[in-house]
Amino acid sequence: RTGERIEQSESCLRLFGTDRAAFVKGNMYDDSVWLDRNAQKKVIAQLIKEGSITNIPMDIRTRQGEVRNLLVTAAMLDMGTGNLAITAHVDITEQKRAEEKLRRSDKILQEVKSIVLLTDSKGDVTYASPSLEEVAGYPQSDVLGNRWWELSFEDPKEGQRLKRRL
Numbered sequence: 001r002t003g004e005r006i007e008q009s010e011s012c013l014r015l016f017g018t019d020r021a022a023f024v025k026g027n028m029y030d031d032s033v034w035l036d037r038n039a040q041k042k043v044i045a046q047l048i049k050e051g052s053i054t055n056i057p058m059d060i061r062t063r064q065g066e067v068r069n070l071l072v073t074a075a076m077l078d079m080g081t082g083n084l085a086i087t088a089h090v091d092i093t094e095q096k097r098a099e100e101k102l103r104r105s106d107k108i109l110q111e112v113k114s115i116v117l118l119t120d121s122k123g124d125v126t127y128a129s130p131s132l133e134e135v136a137g138y139p140q141s142d143v144l145g146n147r148w149w150e151l152s153f154e155d156p157k158e159g160q161r162l163k164r165r166l
Contacts, residue, residue, distance in 0.1 A: 006084075015070075015091055017062030035059040035067065043072065047085065051076045058089075069093045117148060123163040 008023050016023065016033060034040040036059065047053050052075040060068050074087040109116055109129050115136060116129035125148045128140040143151060149159035 012089065015062075015068065015089060016060065017064045017066065022063070033060040033062070035061055047074050047076060055090075067093075069096045117143070119166075123149070123166050 005023060008020060013020060013023060039058070043053060043056050043058065046056075052073075054073050055071045056073075058070045058072045060070060062068060069092050071090045071092055072087060073090075074085050077084045077086060112129060113131050113135065114129070115132050116127070117125050117132075118127035120126050124145050125143050128138075128143050128148075130140065132143065133139050138151060146163075149163045150156040151159075153159035153162075
């Protein structure tokens with residue numbers, strides 16, 4: 001079990017921010033790209049024990065110092081002269097960043113003391129901030145769909161006219 005690397009795709013080299021010559025110098029056991037060496041050992045042990053792993057989270061540091069979040073899938077193949085590990089990495093860094101932004105936005109919407117309403121292309125309310133009841137006295141469920149336009153105007157027909165113009 002040498003863990004030596006024998007071939008890499010161009011996309012793998014781009015992902016790790018390295019070239020082929022530098023990448024083959026390392027191996028999967030002493031690899032310095034993993035941020036968490038204990039996680040690295042566990043993943044390798046699981047791969048050897050089970051023969052394959054699927055979508056295991058892995059955080060790496062590229063040669064340029066950038067942290068990337070990956071999902072790793074790998075399988076051990078018996079080549080007659082020894083085992084070979086085939087691995088595939090999916091970079092989910094941007095997805096994780098988007099999820100974090102969404103969590104922050106959601107937290108802001110949960111805590112803001114202003115009324116925030118989101119509508120679909122027809123003008124129906126699809127989201128009302130939790131503070132709606134505190135600020136305006138309406139539970140969220142009362143304004144979803146078409147109801148906001150009926151409730152927010154003395155003359156419900158005026159609300160419907162405004163909705164159509166938007």
